[in-house]
Amino acid sequence: MAFLRSAQRAYERSALEARFENFDFNWESKFSLAQISRGRLYYTSGFVKTLEVHENYASASLKIDDETEPYCVIDFDGGAFTLRGSSRDEDLNAACAVACMYELEELLAAEIPAIRPDKKEPEKDDKAPPQSEALPAALKESAMPLVLQFKLKREALTFTAFWKTPKGLTAAFNKGTSATLNSAEREKIVRLARLARKSHFSYNGKSHVCEDSSSFAGFVNVALPQWRRYFEIQHSDDLEMLMHGVKDVDVDLQLELDEDFNLRPSFSGSSGSFKLDYDELKLLQGRDCRCRIIQNKGLLRLSNSDDK
Structure with missing residues (x-):
């Protein structure tokens, strides 16, 4: 019997567990950046209307702004997959598949902890000593720590995920890594994928990247x-x-006389207790009130009165 979720998602228990146990968490590397961007837009805009998950395939139907209603089918073979779509536009089919995979990740994150049945205990031997009904915490499946290393770059906030092993850190999204994970570790990866998407991070094949500078402060604080x-x-x-958060920078103009008594303008900037030199100001110029990270000074933008 199929389970329904929000009248849009249909799946069988065994199918969802099969996808969870064989999910390729590096699947985004199979698509181009343009296809990923387009598919993410479809996903975040709510264009995916139905998602069906079966043991060997998943299908999704979408309704796009231009009233077209494409659908795609993703056939699974273990962790690998192939794509079929209703459109002659292969990029559209790929974008639909990306949106479908995002929906599937969200479904796994939301439903796997709830529907996974507890492992049956072995039949008790009447001669065996009595045991506690609940399994001790030490006997439960444990997971390696998942380490996220954040870096603040000039245009983006990034993080790279690593498993902490007895031999050191191992990249969490290396090819073939997912096949060696236990269920508890796979749940961590699914949770990370969902939380990263919610905070505007996208995976570029090596690291997760957020370029929406307006969301940086909220992410760090909340x-x-x-x-x-x-x-x-x-x-x-x-x-x-x-x-x-974002700090506004005021531009100061000073006129100086050179040795030939010609006037030369000199620009500098200030925000609170620190100053910016001309080279730092140039990094903020022409960004249409957008923010930029300036090393050792934080997230800055030109004040509205100085932006032009």
């Missing part, structure tokens, strides 16, 4: 403390500068 409940977070001190 989301990141929640992430610490599930993952080990590592970052440099400059990440903490984002907690203060």
